Amino acid sequence: MALITALISGIIFGVGLALGGMLDPSKVVGFLDLFGVWDPSLAFVMGGGVIINVIGHQIIARRSRPICDNQFHLPMTKTITLPLIIGSVLFGIGWGVTGLCPGPAVASTFVNIDTGISFIVAVIAGLVIGKIVLKQLRPA
Amino acid sequence: MTIDMEHFTPLASLAGGILIGLAALILMAMNGRVMGISGILGDAFLNNPISGLWRWAFLGGTLVSPFVYLLWAEELLPRPVAAGSTLLIGGFLVGLGSAIGSGCTSGHGICGLARFSLRSFVAVMVFMISAIITVYLMPHGA
Structure with a gap:
């Protein structure tokens, strides 16, 4: 049952990404x-997602x-x-360079197999290296 | 600042956002999990695959989702902005940064903000500013 609900959530998530324009790096x-020439569309993706979740x-x-x-x-951690901060800066650079964040990266895997x-x-x-680094940084 | 009216899709993007939000709610209500893709993807490889099988189920759903979308949508035409080593280095930074920063656009941006998490609010501000500066500095068409 838990597997089916996770699968359904994954499908709805990816369809939302596609419909919202998140799978098109140029739009991101x-x-x-x-x-420059600003396309505000993705603010509507984030806004829609957040509002539904708040409710x-x-x-x-x-x-x-x-x-x-x-x-x-x-998540247990509450402090900044x-x-x-450093991770979010690095993530922002990668996102800006490629136009793809992790969700769209997963969904795009078989859309354009070449890349x-x-x-x-x-x-x-x-992700794997980052998680290992983060584990080393945390006091045991 | 000029608004790009040619590519502006407020209704489709709002509908997409609502679906993304719905997916996050299903995962929280049913599985008790935050829909953070960087966490799900990283832990799928690092944690016990049996107890974490739900992660593979979720990722499997996301992998096939574009083809579900194409059952009724006419087309899905991604326009890449990076290629070759730039794409790979960028991808590595996306993974590294979201792992060290404990989340990405979905976990911090959708779930965290909706839970009014201070950490997520800070993370979203930082990665938005970082990404906007990156795009500003990158050579791209006007």
Whole structure:
């Protein structure tokens, strides 16, 4: 059951990315090109996603646990840390250069096989190394 | 600043955003998990694959999603902005940065902001500014 709901969530997520324009790197860069010819569309993607979640969370928060698991798995860290800042700067550079963030990178894997597979491999390599680095930085 | 009216798609993008938000709500309500793709993708490779099978199910859904979209949409034409080594280095930075920064556009940008997380708010501000400066500095068509 938990696998089916995760699969459905993944499909809806990717269809939303495609419909919203997030799978088109030029459109993403057009949104980030604030000082050029600016395409504000992706602000609507983020706005729509956040508003639905703000409303939905009010309903989910009334439950003590999710339907297919014993507990909600929420991030424990609450403080602003140096890795949070440095990581976000690096992520922003990569996103600006390629026009692809991790979600669209996954969804694009088989859309354009020539570049999709090598790109997702590069993202995964960065993720694995980054997670190992982050583990070293954290006090045991 | 000039608004690019030619490519502006407020309705489709709002609808896409609502679907993305809905996907995040389903994952939280059913599986109790934050829909952060950098976390799901990284942990899929680093954590126990059996107890973390839901991650592979989610990623499988996202992998096939463009073809589900094309069942009714006419076309999906990504226009790449980077190629070759630039694309690979950029991809590596996307992965490295979102791992070190504990999240990306989905986890911080959608889920974190909706939970009013201060960390996510800071992360979104930082990566937006970083990406806007990067695009400003990159050679690109006017």
